[in-house]
Amino acid sequence: MSGTSMDGADAVLVDFSGARPAVLAAASQPFPDTLRAAFGALQQPGEDEIHREALAANALAQVYADCVAALLREARIDAASVTAIGAHGQTIRHRPGLYDGIGYTRQSQHPARLAELAGIDVVADFRSRDLAAGGQGAPLVPALHHALFGSEAETRVACNIGGISNISILPAAGPVSGFDCGPGNALLDYWIGRHRGLAFDHNGDWAASGRVDAALLAQCLAEPYFSAAPPKSTGRDLFHSGWLEARLAAFPQLAPADVQATLAALTAEAIARDVRSSAPDARRLIVCGGGARNAFVMARLAQALPGVAIETSADYGVPVSQVEAIAFAWLARQCLMRLPGNVPTVTGAAGPRVLGAIYPR
Template sequence: MRVIGLMSGTSYDAIDAAAADLRLDGDRIVLQPLGLISRPYDDDLRAAITAALPPATTSLADVCRLDTFIGQAFAGIAEQAVEQLCGGHADLIVSHGQTVFHWVDESAVRGTLQLGQPAWIAEATGTTVVSDLRSRDVAAGGQGAPLVSIFDVLWLQGRPGTPVALNLGGIANITVVPPVGAPLAFDTGPANALIDAVVRELTGSAFDADGVMAARGRVHEGLFERLLAEPYYRRAAPKSTGKELFHLGYLAEKMAGLPEIAPDDVVATVTALTARTVAEAVRGYGGTEVLAAGGGIRNPVLMDLLKLELGGIPLLSTDELGLPSVAKEAYAFAVLGFLTVNGLAGTVPSCTGARHASVLGSITPGRGTSPISPPGPYPVALDLATP
């Protein structure tokens, strides 16, 4: 089955479309990557998303418009992916949409909202769409995150030691796959969320390109200690978080009463925060290697700090195992949708905290026959195939 996964993360800078040939081979999923394209949000839409996100207030009219405009943006890149990556035909499109709110009440998730009306994608491409993949896990008592955990578990189990999959998006999350016992996954805290927020506020740039500001700056120990005191880091897993907590206003509160801090030092401090909190989470669960993906791996200062904090635990990118790091999340959601249309659950309860595993998402039919199959044996592993 030729499947396209559409993903825009908590940094909401662009939409990624990754295409794959997916098939069930006995008790294994075989994934052959077909390529990735990425399209930035246009400036007006990105500004509208920014204006609607917490702690800002918004209206139902704004939510409706965003749902439409984001859906149309996803539809545009889906059309391009069908033509450029799939030779004019895809069997299924899986759309994560754009997360605009993740409702965390203490340690429980009460709801989650991703915008990007899938009807626009189905109408533009004629292809069946699976969307809204997080809500069913939340309804089953789970965090609705990190949903990539099932991909990580299927892919990494059997590797020596305790491999840890790391995603450095707006928020950092890990999946821990021990040789014995249940796997575990959770958001460790901010990855690029605070870095990007500071850089955008101070310079107007979208992110700290090549870690230049962090490299020039020095960690402010007073601010660093305040940030590390955040109670979220001490909560037991499974747990999840988002920009509802880690945003510019949050950082301003932590800086209150401190002497003025140079911009480069602020960026250096929040970059060090990401490295420290990720490394503590990895060490806390006995990780023996870290396989990283996400936009944060393109920040050399962050990666160097993370290597230092990991203290000898190997840090690799998923590219080194044959999976393009920039496309990993989009491929993971392609797999989730593939499981859905095969009637198979897309969650690992020990990773999300749900009462049970669930078949995820809502299905928007395309034109013609929808690719829905009766459930078969559940896969136990995921293999990468080469063209």
């Protein structure tokens, strides 16, 4: 899995033979700066996009193959022991048609090249089938969230905070639902990169050093996406540097640390609003993804959701960096077994669909 934070790839080796998915090994591979910059540039229209995207896809296949090789070394097994790789690719555009009726999503990668390099079958292109059925193509993890964190005794909400944040509503009884809340780490990473040259705000320390500006927070929360009814999904197509700079134009004197604090508060408040409106009986919020390591965001969530226990997936035996990768291993397995991978009540698709395309080794 490589998500909207665009910092690297996370891989897990998962055994699905038991009642719950069992992670046997994990590995990660950072993106070279040139690849991260290339994917960042592809988020917006530019010159010679087809050529630049093809080169980035080739480079990503090598990153993925290196990550798989590291995973196999960690697990001390060979490629022949692995049924398949579930490879999400790097999202460079996500336009599910929420406002303009233009429905498409693009995940850059070269799965045939990955199959050649790794010597393992590859399953890729998980989102387009759901879009073809009238869905958003995202989020695709709620079914796995339910398997890992659901309870028959209480309503829970699982929340992934990657570049974009999303929630899965896991009722004690009834259908699972979920949607993207808004920016997770994407704007936070952009802002600290611009002002301090860092890839991310470690532990939310820089945000904690600033002051939340109520007026800027209110202006950000006025974005129509936040009030749109689900099913809905979003990405860097909406929440990018230009979106932020447009809102900062009215606050020229605001200190950079105060902007960081406000962006962290935006991440937390967008999630908390959705939990309050869509899961008012939730007893627990179980957070995963890189944002689970941001103490400032986690504290803001606790402040905004009194009476809701704020936990992380690690409290349930699943490291916060592994949940998304486990989900795409599960989706690959569903595809190979010709079983549906989407949840229509989440994505808005016309019905259950088998997701993914298979590239034999």
